[in-house]
Amino acid sequence: MTIAARRLALLGGAAVSLLAAAAHAAPAPAAPPAVQNRAAAAALPALPDVDIPFTKMVLPNGLTLIVHEDHKAPIVAVNIWYHVGSKNEPVGRSGFAHLFEHLMFNGSENFNNDFFKATELLGATDQNGTTNTDRTNYFQNVPTSALDSVLWLESDRMGHLLGAIDQARLDEQRGVVQNEKRQSENQPYGRVWDAITEATYPADHPYGHTVIGSMADLDAASLDDVKGWFRDYYGAANAVIVLAGDITPEEARAKVEHYFGDIPSGPPVTQPQRMIARMEGAQREIMYDRVGQPRLYKVWNVPPAGDAATDYLGLLGQVLSSGRTSRLHKRLVFDDQVATSVFAGTSESEIGSQFVVMVTAKPGQDLGAIERVVDEEMARLLRDGPSAEELERARTVTGAGLVRGLERIGGFGGKSDRLAESQVFLGDPGAWKTSYERLLTATPANLTGAGRDWLTDGSYALEVLPFPDFTTAATGADRSKMPDPGAAPQADFPSFERFTLSNGLKVVLAPRTGVPTVSMNLIVEAGSAADPADKNGVAQLAPAVMTNGTDRLTALQISDQMQLLGASIGAGSAVDYTNVSLNAIESRLEPSLALYADIIQNPAFRAEDFQRAKAQQVSGIQQSNRNPGAIASRVLAANVFGPENPYGRPTSGTEASVQALTPADAEAYHATWFRPDNATLVVVGDTTQAELAPALEKAFRTWRAPSTPLPVKPAAPALPSRSAPRVLIVDRAGPQSSITAGRLAPAFDAATEGTFDVANTALGGAFTSRINMNLREDKHWSYGAGSGIRTTRGERMFLVSTGVQSDKTAESLVEIRKELSDVVGSRPLTEDEIAAVRSNLVLGMAGNWETNAAVAGDLTSMVVYGVPENYYDGYAASVNATTPQKASVAARALVGDGPTTWVVVGDRAAIEPKIRALNLGEVQVVDVEGRPVN
Incomplete structure (x- = not known):
């Protein structure tokens, strides 16, 4: 079970700066780089028109049922949202919503055992429960044959829970939650969200305390508190259930009425409405933490999720930080090289959101100077607005991410999750599409207007609506025994085929329709095991540099093209192999494949690109030296396999070994191992061999294996033998x-x-x-x-x-x-x-x-x-x-x-x-x- 504190998962920081934005113009640096791809952007096909068809019903007891049919696999997502989160907690009971979520997994009156003990027998996947400021949800995917079983379980803990909760269970889960809090706070930047929450919201605001709460409040939670919380918030009328997958609306209604229809509606729940805690002036705070790099946060309180301004602010954040040519990334990471990463975007919630800028600085850099750059770039963007190309890149990156999420029926960001969120927060399961339409039609003026309007100031309004007269069914499901699941459907691994290109490159293809995307992964038969003894870390560094520039494209141009295409290209390595991956929109596969092939065949290994990638790798090593889990894993592997064994030494190398690497080392790694007779291309997605093979032949037509044989990889030393622990x-x-x-x-x-x-x-x-x-x-x-x-x-x-x-x-x-x-x-x-x-x-x-x-x-x-x-x-x-x-x-x-x-x-x-x-x-x-x- 997890906490979803916001849609945006913020990682803490060593220095927190919370400022209202400056709408006036600051001294402007040079204009953004000249548009390289405006014509290409104009020629690109439009983003697809996607939808999640649904049927919505409200049972007589107030329970809202939403059904989406998706028969691609014999599974059903069961996703239940209760409209209660940490914002509903009274003073002195912070963390209670999350604590209660844990208790919901400990058994109900008619299944008095851990919930997972039942669902593991049903073949449940994508299963969890989460709590955030505004809602608590419980979800899992199950085979269609097990749907009755899981509905019985879910309805039993909605309507028949209190008799199974005792002091021992409360004490047990209180301890688990407190350990979760300790674990979070023990991580680098682990205390940042506490500081941001306290500084940006008044203590009496619904968002004025963290989701996980304080140790003292958790200790104070009593058994009576638990039972009162259940009676107040876990009634049928305060819940939404989404069934998505291999089911029809008719079947869904019959089953949900059978299992949930006799559960009382519960008392009327008064929900806080739009409450934007607009800040005035500049607040500042310094925090000291056990971290490897300084980090700057800047936060503004903005409208809630679903508001047009919030949607446009999300795109504004993309312009600021997404891609190498974005305003902040280019200034801080690429040009000045004072930072290793930047982020800007909205952290959305039901009654108010936040716009967050986060910059991770290189060790020793001045956060004050970095903050001045942030202020300059934001003021310039709010004054002049984004270029048409910047907006198109932001639109494509955001839209492509949404399209990819629709592949899944359940879990975080799946179709059932979007329907439930839209219903609970906006009263309409299809409300998410309004934001998508705004994305497709947004103009530079929309982004600039939202940025200028939401810097300081805010408002609060409360509406009280009459509560409907609900009724409860006279009879319900048999509670003496959970229904046995039906016969399980046969699970077959997706079919795939193999073929070989004329240059010897082996291809493994698994055609899959349903979502118009294609994923590729080039697997090269060499990883850190092939690192020479004096060049540990080159197998990880070489592919990182490859995506930073080719003979004809700079790192910035590659970034621009990826965003315009809606494609993502990544590269990395493990002990036994190196890979370069592509995820592309099917309608834009050919130009995406051309870029992908160029990166694989023609990396430039320019000195400036190499130095940036090397600095990132060294920073990662430094961070791992401060992470307890990473330390333990590295030390264990070295002792079990031996420090010189490929599986015993870190794939990233050491600070010293990476610092000694040169561009020539990375280029030699690529020249030695990146050849078609030493690679396999795995392809999964919306394509066929007839469509794919000619496209691959065209993209890789100049890639040929050299006449020299592959070198022999270094032999691994013998594994150590330990007689005593x-x-x-x-x-x-x-x-x-x-x-x-x-x-x-x-x-x-x-x-x-x-x-x-x-x-x-x-x-x-x-x-x-x-x-x-x-x-x-x-x-x-x-x-x-x-x-x-x-x-x-x-x-x-x-x-x-x-x-x-x-x-x-x-x-x-x-x-x-x-x-x-x-x-x-x-x-x-x-x-x-x-x-x-x-x-x-x-x-x-x-x-x-x-x-x-x-x-x-x-x-x-x-x-x-x-x-x-x-x-x-x-x-x-x-x-x-x-x-x-x-x-x-x-x-x-x-x-x-x-x-x-x-x-x-x-x-x-x-x-x-x-x-x-x-x-x-x-x-x-x-x-x-x-x-x-x-």
Whole structure:
């Protein structure tokens, strides 16, 4: 369960500056760069006219039902929004809406068990519950055959919850939420949202406190408070349910009336309306935090979501910060090179929103000077307005993102989410389309007008409407037993085909209609494992530089073209491969493919582009040296695989190794490995081989393999053998400790992988797994804990990881060791546990392949790691054939005698004595690189 504090996920900052905007003109620097692509922009096809057809009904008890049909897969998204969030909390009860959301997963009167224990048997995917300032929602996708089961569950906790809530459950979830708060605040920039909230809203404003609340208020929440909250806000008339997917409106109404029709409407709920807390003058605050780079925030309070001005301000933010030629990015990141990233945009909420500018500076840079640049560029934009090309880029980037989101029926940003949000906040499931139409027709004057109007000032209005006379059905669903799910539909991996271009480039194509987009991923058979010993990090740096310029295009021109095309191109690397990806609108595939092929074949590796990318990589390394989880993961890998093994050294290299790299090194990496006989192109989306093959031949017609053979990659050193476990402590003060432990496990084997998945899922790979239920639900020492198998070639690493409150570090180590020992000893996995995992893994397969990205990910595994093409044909049978005996064999192979290495990142003074007393193994204190500390 998560907190969605705003649509915009703000990451905190070392310095927070909250200012009203200046509408008057500031001294203007040089005009924006000359338009390079105006003619191309004018010739581009229009963005598609998209829609989400729906049927809306209101039941007699006030429950609003919205139905959207989408029969592409035998699944249904069930998305329930309650119109209650942190803005409804009384004084002294901050964080209560989120705390209650957690309690909703602990069981109801007729299913008195963890909600996930039921849904994992139903094959639920895309499942969660979230709370923000204005609403609480619960959602999941399930196979069509399991719809009755999940509706029974959801209606049971809407109408039959109070009898299942007791003091023990309240105390348990209170501890979980408090650990979630500690975990958030323990991250870099983790305290920023608290500071922004307190500074930009009066204490008595509905948004005057954070969603997660204060520790004192969480401690003060009583059982009576919980039950009163449920009675006040969780009635049927304060809820919207959206069913999207393989269902008709008629079927949906019959089912929802059956399960929800007898639930009382609840009392009338008075909602705050438009309350924009306009600020006057300049407020300033300085915060000190454990971060690697200074960061500047500037915030203005603006109209709520759905307001025309807010939509135009969102586009204004794109002009300021999206793309390399945007006003702020070009000044601060590209030209002056004083910052590594910029952001500007709207953080939308129901009764008032915020416009936020965020700049992450390079270490040592003056935030005051950066703020002056921000003020200058904003004043110039508000005075002169955006150019036609700037607006078109902003329009395309925003519109293409919305189109891509419509691929999914559920989850964050899916079709059911848009319908529910529009109904709850704007009273119309189709209201989102008004904002989309504004996007398509916005003019430069619209953006400038909104920017000039919403700098300082604001208003508040309250409307009181009569509450309808609702009635309750005399009878309802049978509450004595949850309906059994029907027969599960067969989940088949999407069909795909292979062909080879005339230049030898292998292509894997999975045609998928439904959303007019095409995704491509060029996989080059070389990654950080191919880094020479003295050039660690070049495999990551080279592809980053590739997207910064070609022989005919500069970085700024590439950025312009991507935005005009609505395409996204990225590049990166892993241990075993390097990839360059493209996501394109189908109607603009040919020009997008031309740009993509140019980047792959003709990167320029200019010195200035190389230096920018290198600085970004070094900054990322510096940031990881301050992140507890990243530190623990890096130190663990080096000790399990060995520091010189490709899987044991960081793919990004070290600060020293990256600083020593030159443009020639990156160019040599590209020349050596980027050749068609060493690559495979994975394509998923709205195209066919007949359409795609000629386009690829045209785009890659000049790309030919050299006559020289491929070089032999460096041989990996032998894996270390450890006869006794060891514990490594990294000293980092804070309220939490990060624990990671691992050991070598057998290599991937298609014949046994299903059984391994069952064993790991039951032990630590699911919400209801043993490790998570122990540390989070039973002990509430952690927000989440689990285990996994890291994908590699050859022997892999099995690991356990969690973040725990600092004063329970040693105790958590004891519990983890106990769970690992018990599963191969006194308490092997039971048939009930295995049956639950079997259902979860098999029934969830259909939902796992809903998106193109998911399909492309599995195809990539086939290319890189040798997963057989027919692997998923027999996966369900392999999982279903897992018995307790087979699971025990798999658990023994994974867990063995326990981790060979434990890594704990935490406050050494507080945790070291108790850890040493556990006798887990040799204890050694190391630095963030894993080097011994005296």
